[in-house]
Structures are given as structure tokens and as C-alpha cells.
Amino acid sequence: MNPTANVLDIAVTDLGAAIAFYRQLGLEFIPDPHVPTDHAGCDLPNGFHLMLDTDDLRAKSTANWTPPTSGRTFLAFEFPTPADVDAKYAELVATGVTSLQEPFDAFWGMRYATVADPAGNGIDLYANLPAG
DSSP states (O other), X not given: OOOOOOEEEEEESOHHHHHHHHHTTTOOOEEOSSSTTTEXXXXXXXXXXXXXXXXXXXHHHSTTOOOOSSOOOXXXXXXXSHHHHHHHXXXXXXXXXXXXXXXXXXXXXXXXXXXXXXXXXXXXXXXXXXXO
């Protein structure tokens, strides 16, 4: 039997701040009615599901949970054009989001930038560069 990866659970320190951040990327998280201050989910068009769990909830559901001192997960968002990457990066940084890497043309053929979500997880913004 082969498992299917269809959910990513992101541990966050502040659920409200995380929901507000991801909303800037076009995602709408719905707080769970059973634990509305500790868990929210978002269904993506491709069938993938993103979850946000507070460190408090993670500690209740995972034995010996210790939050990392900095993010070790990078979630990548694809944009239609390189100009869209630059625009979204500028918009996010203007609202106080921490920049980890200004937009640049990467050697692998993409326009790439990285910011941090409120919990310190890396968020990559990318678009394919025109061929040529």
C-alpha cells in the first residue's frame, strides 16, 4: 500500500497572524469550530489541504513537542509571471512581512523570492522565466 500526501500541517505561534498572512497570498483558512483559536484549514483547488495548528495544540497532540527556534519548512507558491513575483514580494514586505531573499533570476530558470510567515517558516514565491 502506498500512502498519499495530501495535507501539510504548519505549526504556528499565533493562529490569527498566520491566517492574516496567508490571506495576503490568496488563501482562506477556516477556523475549526471545535478548536477555533488553535486550528484552521484551507482546501486548495488541486485537492491539497493546508492546516495551521498552534504550538499549544501541537503539544496536546504530539508527545514531547518542542517548537523549533526557527522555521525549517518552505512552502512554495507559483505565480503566472516574474512580474507577479516582484509585485507580491513588494506587497508583503510593505505590510511588514520579513524578507529572507529579494527577488532574483535563479540559475534554474525561475524568478524567485522568499519571505517568512509569522512563525518563521519560509514562503517561496516563484515564476518560470521566459524561455530564451
